[in-house]
Amino acid sequence: MDIVSLADLKQAAKQKIPSDLWDFIEGAAFDEVTKQRNEEKFLDLTMNPNFLIDVGNRDLSTTVLGEKIDFPVMVAPAGAKRQLHPDGELAAARGAGMAGTLYALPTASGYSIEEVAEVATGPLWFQLYHSRDEITEFLVAKAKAAGYSAICLTVDGPSSAPKEKDLRNNFIRKPELYNGSFKEKPEFLRSTDIIAPDFADFTPEGYEGLTWERLDWLKSLTDLPLVIKGIRTVKDAVLCAEYGADSIVVSNHGGRQIDRTLSSIETLYPITQAVGENLEIYFDSGIRRGSDAFMALALGARGVFVGRPTFWGMAYKGADGVKLMLDILKAEFDRCLAFCGYRTVSEIEPSSINIPNHWPLKLP
Numbered sequence: 001m002d003i004v005s006l007a008d009l010k011q012a013a014k015q016k017i018p019s020d021l022w023d024f025i026e027g028a029a030f031d032e033v034t035k036q037r038n039e040e041k042f043l044d045l046t047m048n049p050n051f052l053i054d055v056g057n058r059d060l061s062t063t064v065l066g067e068k069i070d071f072p073v074m075v076a077p078a079g080a081k082r083q084l085h086p087d088g089e090l091a092a093a094r095g096a097g098m099a100g101t102l103y104a105l106p107t108a109s110g111y112s113i114e115e116v117a118e119v120a121t122g123p124l125w126f127q128l129y130h131s132r133d134e135i136t137e138f139l140v141a142k143a144k145a146a147g148y149s150a151i152c153l154t155v156d157g158p159s160s161a162p163k164e165k166d167l168r169n170n171f172i173r174k175p176e177l178y179n180g181s182f183k184e185k186p187e188f189l190r191s192t193d194i195i196a197p198d199f200a201d202f203t204p205e206g207y208e209g210l211t212w213e214r215l216d217w218l219k220s221l222t223d224l225p226l227v228i229k230g231i232r233t234v235k236d237a238v239l240c241a242e243y244g245a246d247s248i249v250v251s252n253h254g255g256r257q258i259d260r261t262l263s264s265i266e267t268l269y270p271i272t273q274a275v276g277e278n279l280e281i282y283f284d285s286g287i288r289r290g291s292d293a294f295m296a297l298a299l300g301a302r303g304v305f306v307g308r309p310t311f312w313g314m315a316y317k318g319a320d321g322v323k324l325m326l327d328i329l330k331a332e333f334d335r336c337l338a339f340c341g342y343r344t345v346s347e348i349e350p351s352s353i354n355i356p357n358h359w360p361l362k363l364p
Contacts, residue, residue: 025311029258034252049339050341062303067102075306076104082178085315097122098121109181113126125148140224149224155210232261232267240275266360269361297348
């Protein structure tokens with residue numbers, strides 16, 4: 001079949017992925033209401049096209065913490081890639097680089113921090129799940145030495161959050177496909193607290209939690225910028241600014257961690273209004289069209305991440321499939337830019353779109 005949209009890519013990928021792994025990738029918490037809401041709430045937004053404007057020579061590029069990318073869609077950190085495809089995170093990094101954008105490597109990577117850096121041609125962030133201080137110190141040092149440009153701390157997994165589909169399927173991760181960065185540390189491999197907390201068999205051991213007050217300790221480990229991922233309220237966004245974060249990702253983890261919350265796109269505008277002058281703000285959860293990315297930028301995001309679509313592209317054709325997925329979003333985003341009368345990403349503003357009156361424009 002011809003792949004012309006992410007919906008096509010999803011359909012093609014489903015035919016290639018084992019059912020239990022498909023359920024892990026597509027699954028979300030409890031009744032999956034938040035996951036569904038993430039996509040549906042984009043449909044509440046509409047664009048305001050503007051014509052008789054010279055929109056030739058459009059430039060889709062932007063910068064993320066000072067590094068240039070070709071367009072404002074990036075590849076989110078998500079584990080299980082090597083369980084899906086033998087090239088795993090290597091394919092994701094290659095695909096992102098071929099598309100001219102950034103890849104965020106997850107803690108639960110089947111390949112090491114160094115192995116991914118060797119094949120990457122675009123910017124890299126390292127996504128960190130904190131579990132124990134010594135493990136975090138080890139990972140942050142490796143990321144810095146390998147040339148990663150930011151530490152992306154995911155904070156919205158304070159406890160185990162297995163999906164009901166995974167429990168029914170008895171979905172079991174293959175540890176050797178998630179521990180690429182710990183090959184020289186067998187004592188860490190014996191611990192189950194170094195992976196994402198949404199696997200059916202996740203049981204944290206020796207967990208040493210991070211708090212706002214302990215962010216200074218994390219920042220003391222490296223001079224790399226600190227990005228905090230999983231922010232859903234103005235309150236937490238303000239605290240991120242107060243405690244020295246350089247950037248945040250407004251995200252509800254694709255609905256995977258907890259259900260019955262607002263969609264990410266509903267929470268974005270109040271957060272950008274509150275802290276947009278102090279922090280670079282990024283977005284994920286629910287991006288399925290280039291128009292979704294355009295809407296998020298109109299509401300104040302500097303760029304967006306895609307998670308599940310990366311798996312669809314990888315299942316379809318490895319690194320080339322990841323690039324195809326990103327190219328589709330880029331072409332759709334470019335069309336939105338032209339129809340709304342813009343030539344550069346920086347020109348996008350809230351007046352580009354219409355926000356429903358019933359949306360929560362003030363979020364505590």
